[in-house]
Amino acid sequence: xxxxxxxxxxxxxxxxxxxxxxxxxxxxxxxxxxxxxxxxxxxxxxxxxxxxxxxxxxxxxxxxxxxxxxxxxxxxxxxxxxxxxxxxxxxxxxxxxxxxxxxxxxxxxxxxxxxxxxxxxxxxxxxxxxxxxxxxxxxxxxxxxxxxxxxxxxxxxxxxxxxxxxxxxxxxxxxxxxxxxxxxxxxxxxxxxxxxxxxxxxxxxxxxxxxxxxxxxxxxxxxxxxxxxxxxxxxxxxxxxxxxxxxxxxxxxxxxxxxxxxxxxxxxxxxxxxxxxxxxxxxxxxxxxxxxxxxxxxxxxxxxxxxxxxxxxxxxxxxxxxxxxxxxxxxxxxxxxxxxxxxxxxxxxxxxxxxxxxxxxxxxxxxxxxxxxxxxxxxxxxxxxxxxxxxxxxxxxxxxxxxxxxxxxxxxxxxxxxxxxxxxxxx
Amino acid sequence: xxxxxxxxxxxxxxxxxxxxxxxxxxxxxxxxxxxxxxxxxxxxxxxxxxxxxxxxxxxxxxxxxxxxxxxxxxxxxxxxxxxxxxxxxxxxxxxxxxxxxxxxxxxxxxxxxxxxxxxxxxxxxxxxxxxxxxxxxxxxxxxxxxxxxxxxxxxxxxxxxxxxxxxxxxxxxxxxxxxxxxxxxxxxxxxxxxxxxxxxxxxxxxxxxxxxxxxxxxxxxxxxxxxxxxxxxxxxxxxxxxxxxxxxxxxxxxxxxxxxxxxxxxxxxxxxxxxxxxxxxxxxxxxxxxxxxxxxxxxxxxxxxxxxxxxxxxxxxxxxxxxxxxxxxxxxxxxxxxxxxxxxxxxxxxxxxxxxxxxxxxxxxxxxxxxxxxxxxxxxxxxxxxxxxxxxxxxxxxxxxxxxxxxxxxxxxxxxxxxxxxxxxxx
Numbered sequence: 001x002x003x004x005x006x007x008x009x010x011x012x013x014x015x016x017x018x019x020x021x022x023x024x025x026x027x028x029x030x031x032x033x034x035x036x037x038x039x040x041x042x043x044x045x046x047x048x049x050x051x052x053x054x055x056x057x058x059x060x061x062x063x064x065x066x067x068x069x070x071x072x073x074x075x076x077x078x079x080x081x082x083x084x085x086x087x088x089x090x091x092x093x094x095x096x097x098x099x100x101x102x103x104x105x106x107x108x109x110x111x112x113x114x115x116x117x118x119x120x121x122x123x124x125x126x127x128x129x130x131x132x133x134x135x136x137x138x139x140x141x142x143x144x145x146x147x148x149x150x151x152x153x154x155x156x157x158x159x160x161x162x163x164x165x166x167x168x169x170x171x172x173x174x175x176x177x178x179x180x181x182x183x184x185x186x187x188x189x190x191x192x193x194x195x196x197x198x199x200x201x202x203x204x205x206x207x208x209x210x211x212x213x214x215x216x217x218x219x220x221x222x223x224x225x226x227x228x229x230x231x232x233x234x235x236x237x238x239x240x241x242x243x244x245x246x247x248x249x250x251x252x253x254x255x256x257x258x259x260x261x262x263x264x265x266x267x268x269x270x271x272x273x274x275x276x277x278x279x280x281x282x283x284x285x286x287x288x289x290x291x292x293x294x295x296x297x298x299x300x301x302x303x304x305x306x307x308x309x310x311x312x313x314x315x316x317x318x319x320x321x322x323x324x325x326x327x328x329x330x331x332x333x334x335x336x337x338x339x340x341x342x343x344x345x346x347x348x349x350x351x352x353x354x355x356x357x358x359x360x361x362x363x364x365x366x367x368x369x370x371x372x373x374x375x376x377x378x379x380x381x382x383x384x385x386x387x388x389x390x391x392x393x394x395x396x397x398x399x400x401x402x403x404x405x406x407x408x409x410x411x412x413x414x415x416x417x418x419x420x421x422x423x424x425x426x427x
Numbered sequence: 428x429x430x431x432x433x434x435x436x437x438x439x440x441x442x443x444x445x446x447x448x449x450x451x452x453x454x455x456x457x458x459x460x461x462x463x464x465x466x467x468x469x470x471x472x473x474x475x476x477x478x479x480x481x482x483x484x485x486x487x488x489x490x491x492x493x494x495x496x497x498x499x500x501x502x503x504x505x506x507x508x509x510x511x512x513x514x515x516x517x518x519x520x521x522x523x524x525x526x527x528x529x530x531x532x533x534x535x536x537x538x539x540x541x542x543x544x545x546x547x548x549x550x551x552x553x554x555x556x557x558x559x560x561x562x563x564x565x566x567x568x569x570x571x572x573x574x575x576x577x578x579x580x581x582x583x584x585x586x587x588x589x590x591x592x593x594x595x596x597x598x599x600x601x602x603x604x605x606x607x608x609x610x611x612x613x614x615x616x617x618x619x620x621x622x623x624x625x626x627x628x629x630x631x632x633x634x635x636x637x638x639x640x641x642x643x644x645x646x647x648x649x650x651x652x653x654x655x656x657x658x659x660x661x662x663x664x665x666x667x668x669x670x671x672x673x674x675x676x677x678x679x680x681x682x683x684x685x686x687x688x689x690x691x692x693x694x695x696x697x698x699x700x701x702x703x704x705x706x707x708x709x710x711x712x713x714x715x716x717x718x719x720x721x722x723x724x725x726x727x728x729x730x731x732x733x734x735x736x737x738x739x740x741x742x743x744x745x746x747x748x749x750x751x752x753x754x755x756x757x758x759x760x761x762x763x764x765x766x767x768x769x770x771x772x773x774x775x776x777x778x779x780x781x782x783x784x785x786x787x788x789x790x791x792x793x794x795x796x797x798x799x800x801x802x803x804x805x806x807x808x809x810x811x812x813x814x815x816x817x818x819x820x821x822x823x824x825x826x827x828x829x830x831x832x833x834x835x836x837x838x839x840x841x842x843x844x845x846x847x848x849x850x851x852x853x854x
Contacts, residue, residue: 078836081829088532088826095530096540103522105515105787113523116766118800130838166836202800217648220656225800229647244852250845257841289840335815339543346817351845354818357833358826360532361814373545373629373652375812385802387788388762390773391781399515399785402508406784409505409593411557413716414684418677418778425671 001278004304009314015302016319018231018368019261030214033185034192034222041195048186053127053156060197062163062179067172070165082170085358086137092360093142096379108395115383117147118225120199122191123176124206124216127156127183131164132207138362138377139205140174146382151176152191152199156183184208188215192224203227205364205377227377231368234263235352236321238312238334239277241270243327244348248273249280251325251351256297257290264301265321267312274303313337320371323352340372393426428705431731436741442729443746445658445795446688457612457641461649464616469623475613480554480583487624489590489606494599497592509597512785513564519787520569523806535822542810544574545652547626549618550603551633551643554583554610558591559634565789565804566632567601573809578603579618579626583610611635615642619651630654632791632804654804658795661690662779663748665739665761666704668697670754671775675700676707678752678778683724684717691728692748694739701730740764747798750779767799820853 007015036044042060050056102112123139125132136153143151153176155163163181171179180198182190187198188208194200203225204216213230220226235255239248252264268274281298288294306312309330316324320340328334331346338344342365343355355361364377375381391399400423407415434442463471469487477483529539550566552559563580570578580603582590590608598606607625609617614625615635621627630652631643643653662682666675679691695701708725715721733739736757743751747767755761758773765771769792770782782788791804802808818826827850834842 077832081832084533084826084829085833088536088538091532092530092538092540095528098525101522103519103787105518106511109515109781109786111515111519111787113519113805119766132837134833134837220647221644223656223796223800225797229650246848247845247852250841250848254839254841254845257839284841284844288844289838294841338813339546341813344813344815346815347819349820349823349849350816350818351823351849353830353834353842353845354536354823354826355814355816356842357830359536359816359818360530360538361816366811369650370652371811371813373650373811375810376814378540378812378814380807380812383802384793384798384800385805385807386765386768386771386798387782387803387805388771388773389777389782389786389788391777391786392774393776396776396778396781399511399781402511403780403784405504405508406512406561407780410559410561411716412681412684414677414681414711414721415780415783417711417715418674418681418780421673421677422776422778425674 001298002302003274004302006305006307012315012318018263026210026214030185030211030218034189034218037186037189037195038193042197045182045186045190045195045198048184049182052184054159055157055161057157057161057181060180060182062168062181067168070168071172073165074169078166079169082133082137082173085134086141086173088358088360089137089141090145093145093379097145106395106398108392108398109389111387111389113385113387115380115385117149117383118203119148120150120201121148121152121382122201122204123151123153124187124204124208124212125153125155125167126208126212127158127164131167133164133166133170134357134363135206136167136170136174138364140171140176142377142379143382144175146379148382150178150199150201152178152180152201154180154182154187154191154198157181185211185215188212188219192219192222227364227381228366228370228374229368232261232263233258234322234367235325236265236267236316236319237325237327238267238316239273239327240268240329241273242329243273245273245276245280247348247351248277248327249284252281252301253284253288253294254351254353255323256294256301257288260293260296262297264297266303267306267316269306269309269312271305274305278303309333320369322365322367322371325350325352342366342371342376396422397426428725429729430701431729433732433734439742439745445690453637453641457638457645460612461616461619461645464613464622465620472609472613472617472622472625475611476609479611481586482584482588484584484588484608487607487609489595489608494595497595498599500592501596505593506596509560509564509600513568513600515785515787516564516568517572520572520806533822533825535819535825536816538814538816540812540814542807542812544576544810545629546575547577547628548575548579548809549628549631550578550580551614551631551635551639552580552582552594553635553639554585558594560591560593560597561784561790562633563594563597563601565791567598567603569804569806570809571602573806575809577605577626577628579628580606581609581614581618581625584608612638612642615639615646619646619649654791654808655793655797655801656795659688659690660685661749661794662752663692663694663743663746664752664754665694665743666700666754667695667756668700669756670700672700672703672707674775674778675704675754676711679708679728680711680715680721681778681780682750683721683728684715687720687723689724691724693730694733694743696733696736696739698732701732705730736760747796749792749794749798752777752779769793769798769803823849824853
C-alpha cells in the first residue's frame, strides 16, 4: 500500500495515473481474425473456437434441452437470489422509462423526441473461473424493458462444450433470444459481420479480457456500437472517523480480488482511519481464496490523506472513479459535489457488492476515467433518441424567413429554396 | 437518377448500399499529426496551421475585439434569424431535462439516477465556403443548458487569419467559453491532448471533412468521447399522391447540394408522383448555384417504387436514414412504425431545412445507417448518467443473503465478505 500525505494538486495526475497498456500486438491478431470471420463465417469461427477453447462443436446454439438441464442443475437458493436481484434491477431500470417530450417551439411548429429500442443487440459474457451471470442480469433485463427485438448472447464453451449453468439459467430467465457457445475475438467478429450461426447485431455490450476489449473497439469501425470502452475495475472510498474500518477494508478487498490490475484508492481526512483500515486489510486479506490476486492489487493501492473535504472532492473529481463509496459525516457534500463517477455508494451499510449484484443499479460502469465522459449502462443504452417535427402553414410562415436568411448566409441555396417554394404556395 | 421498380427484399441491401471509403491512407497522416501535437503542443499546431491553412498566427484565441468586430459586421436580419433559431432550439432542448429518478427497490434499498454535465467539451466547426454557424447553435445551446463548464470551439482561420463573423457571433451568443482559430487534424489532436493554447476536453462534437472524421475516431483511443461516427448526409422521402412534387423535389435537392456523396432517396407507392418529382428536379436544379455538386448527387440518387406502405416501411427501416420526410396519407403509420431514423419530418410544410436551422430540433444526426444504433445529438449528449444508492441496516438485511449467494457462485469471496461483515455487525 502506498500512503500519500496531503499531495499537492500538481502531483495528483501523477498519483492518480492509471496503468496504460500497449495494444498494438493484440490489434494485429484481432484484425486478422476479423478479416477471416468476415470472409469465411462459421468456418473461421470453428477454427478459432478450436484454437482458443480447445473444442470442436457441431452446433453453436444452446438447445432447449441444455437450458432445461442447466435449470435443473443449480440450487434453489441461487435461483431465488438471482430472481431477487432481477426484480430489483427490473424495478430500477423500468423507472428510467421516459415519455415522449413534445414542444410547440413557436406557433405551428411541433417538435417531439421519442426513444425507440435498438432492434438487435449482442451481449458478451466471458467464461473462465468466474461465471458472470450477474452481468447477464445487468444487460438482458434493461434490453428487455427497452424492447430490443433480438438479444443474442455469446459466451465461450468450456472444454466439454458447455456454458456455465448459472449463465444459461439467467439468460433464459431474462429473455435472451439466442445463446451461442462462441467466445473471444471470434464472437465479437461474428456479431459484427454475422455468420451462418451468429446473427449480426447493431450494438455489443459486456466485459471481457483485453482481446475482447480490442475486438469491441475494432467492431466500431464496422458500424457496430459498443456499450463503452473498457479498463480495469476501480474503487475509490472517501471515509472519515464515522466509517467502520473493517467495512472499508472489506470493500477495498472486494475490488482488489477482481484482478491484479484493479485500482484501489482510499481518501481520508483522518490519519487514524487510514491506519485502522490498513490493519484491517492485513488481517482480512489472509482469509481470501483469491488472496494472491488481491495482494498484488493492494500493493499498488493508494491510501491518501487529505487535509479537508473540499480538496478531497476536487481530487476525486479529477480521478473520476468507476465506483465511489462515501462513508463520511459530510456525505451530502460529496453527493452534491461529485461530477465524475460511475456509481456512488453512500453510508456504512452500502457495500459495492450491493450494486454489483442485487440493489437494482447497473454494474456496467465507466472505468479508466471514462466517468468524465460516459454514462454507465442504463435503459437508454438500449434505445436511440429520435426527433420528429410537424409544421403547419402558420408554422412555416413563422420560421420560414429565418431559415431563408440563415441558409443563404451558409451558401446553401437549395435549402433556402425548399422554404421559399412553400412560403410562395401559401401566399 | 436510378429508378427502381418494386425491388425484392433480398436486393434491398445492395440497392441501399452506401459508398464505402478506404481511410487507411488518411489514418497514417492523422496518427503522425496526433503524435506530434501530443509531443510538441503549440509548436506542432503552428506547423500544421501553416501547412494546411497557409497562415502563421501569433495567438490562436479569438480576442474580445475580434468578437466585437464580428458582431458589428453582420446584418440585423441575420442576427434576428439566429436569435429566433436559438430560442426554438433552447426551448426544445430545455424540455429534455430529466429529474432525478429515485426508487426504493426493496425496503431500505434506495437507488437513484442523476445526470451531471460533462465538464469540458470541444466543438469543431469547419471553415471553407459554407460557414456552419447553425452547427454552433446545435452544439453550444444544449451544452449550455446541460451546464458544461468549459465549452471550447475550434474552427480553422481563413487566409487572413480570421473566422467567419457569423460563427463568432453565434458562439458568443451561445456561451462558448473559448474560441480558437485552429482547424483540421491539429484542432482535434489539440483538444485530445491539450496544448499551451488549446484546452484538453472530455468530448468532441461537430462535423468535418474525412481528415476530421478520422481524427475524431482516433481521439477515442486516447480517452476522449465523440458525438458519433460521421458519414455523408442523407435524406429519404416517402411520398404518395398527397405530396406536392415541387416540394419533394426541393427537399431532395437541398440534400443533394451538400456534397457529391450525399445520399438522396425517394420511396413511393405512386409512379405518377415519382415521375412528377423527377420532372421537378430537372427544372429546379438548373437554378442552383451549387448545381454541379447537386447534379452529381442526383445522378446517384434512387427513386424507388414500392407496391405498398408496409413493404416501404420495412425497406426504410432497413436503410435507417439520417433525415426521413413523410408526405403520405398514412403518416401515422410511418411515424409509429419507423424505428431506424435520425430525425423525422412530417407533412408538406415540414422541409428538412426547418430542422437544419430553426424549428428547434437538433441537426447533428446519425448518418451511414448509424440511426440503427446511435441517437442524434440531444441534451443527454452533454451529460452523463450516474447512479447512487444508500442502503440501511434493514436494506442490507433484505438483500444481503442474495448477494452472498451470488458472489459465492461467481467465486468472488471478498465480495461476499463485504456483506457478511455488515450482516454480522447488525445481529
